[in-house]
Amino acid sequence: MFELDVKSRQPIYEQVVDKIKELIINEVLKPDEKLPAVRILAADLGINPNTIQKAYRELERMGYIYSLPGKGNYVNPQKPGAKDERIDELKLELKRIVREMLYFGMREEDIKAFISEIIKGGKSGD
Amino acid sequence: MFELDVKSRQPIYEQVVDKIKELIINEVLKPDEKLPAVRILAADLGINPNTIQKAYRELERMGYIYSLPGKGNYVNPQKPGAKDERIDELKLELKRIVREMLYFGMREEDIKAFISEIIKGGKSGD
Amino acid sequence: MFELDVKSRQPIYEQVVDKIKELIINEVLKPDEKLPAVRILAADLGINPNTIQKAYRELERMGYIYSLPGKGNYVNPQKPGAKDERIDELKLELKRIVREMLYFGMREEDIKAFISEIIKGGKSGD
Amino acid sequence: MFELDVKSRQPIYEQVVDKIKELIINEVLKPDEKLPAVRILAADLGINPNTIQKAYRELERMGYIYSLPGKGNYVNPQKPGAKDERIDELKLELKRIVREMLYFGMREEDIKAFISEIIKGGKSGD
């Protein structure tokens, strides 16, 4: 499904959260699709099931998945409700990054060109 | 000078690093300007001097400031080296954010307009 | 493991850094081998855990070890990058020393003989 | 006479010691030659006279200069006595450096060639 960097300073459960979030955003995992069972995924990745549990709970908290106790975890279809505040968070992050890019000498057109590039590149993983 | 969120999951020293980095990037703190003394800033923010010390050493490691033991800490005038590397990191972050913005329904033109807005807003703090 | 000179002008954490660096260079500590836990080593050496922590972070910064939070600190397998830079530093140091040796009456052949001796002596600790 | 790096982490008095030591070793300053008066040198370098005082005291302790109270400081002609222990110190340093050079991939012949180069280059400052 994906790979982890066990040597990274980033906690493993966060890496799992990010990877799954990315799969959902890129619609590799479709709305209402079932996620791998905790134990299966843990075995696949060679890590502790508790770590996957924690990642799933975090994804649920963030609204990316929902849990049916005893049945499994599923991709949450997007709710238009809670998304504006997330967009505001993203805007703040983007502002910080753009400012730093300017500081390091990139120009407005360089940045916009790069954004076009990202979007043209489609939704693929890299 | 700025405020901290002591309840945040983000370590206090990292918050201090980010805030000061931002002040330097936005040129609120000018090259070779003296930063507040470790003990003074600690008292101002209501935290332990060691925490500021740690933040300052981290900023030094990243090349944003330099330390003259016994004299103070100062803003490092930009050195061109190691800059491209940082830009590549920023591009990766920006890619992640733009992808998530698209997922949440923003369009290419919305994003670019927002970037223009940031830049037109100048280098001021918000 | 090794001993410290608490009376030395050289900070304790630097002594720890140097000693461990030497153990790594002489391959007493092998790549990916686990270093002693912070608290254990601190107790062994009779110093504060924070001092070891600081030494380990410094070693990590220099690329000699990596840290897995919650798991331990490990010897970093050599990465080829940034190596030439370090060699240049070493050459400068060596130049200074050789000049001083000449001043104190050693001859070129004495110095080279001594270097052969070091190398023939293998990688052992003294 | 020479220049200092006020931004360096190395204490200024140590920089002064090193620079003067080098001038003595390279015989720019001859045996029994008078060193610049403390206040003159301090004024030249734009630093505090106390700092020069400290450097001169340190050089005296190391045997490089001697002081005639009220008259000035003079370059100490080499005494064959105390030099063996200094050579032993230098050998230790050289051993550490050669070991690290080997670790970073230099070969015995590279190191010896570099030493020849240093010596052929004469006693000049770089």
Next chain:
DNA sequence: GTGGTCTAGACCACG
């Protein structure tokens, strides 16, 4: 007065 180092002791996140 300034930064740098160190200690003793505490709590938290992670796996």
Next chain:
DNA sequence: GTGGTCTAGACCACA
């Protein structure tokens, strides 16, 4: 159990 963070408080070197 492990490393990471933080506090309170101390002493030292430097300029």
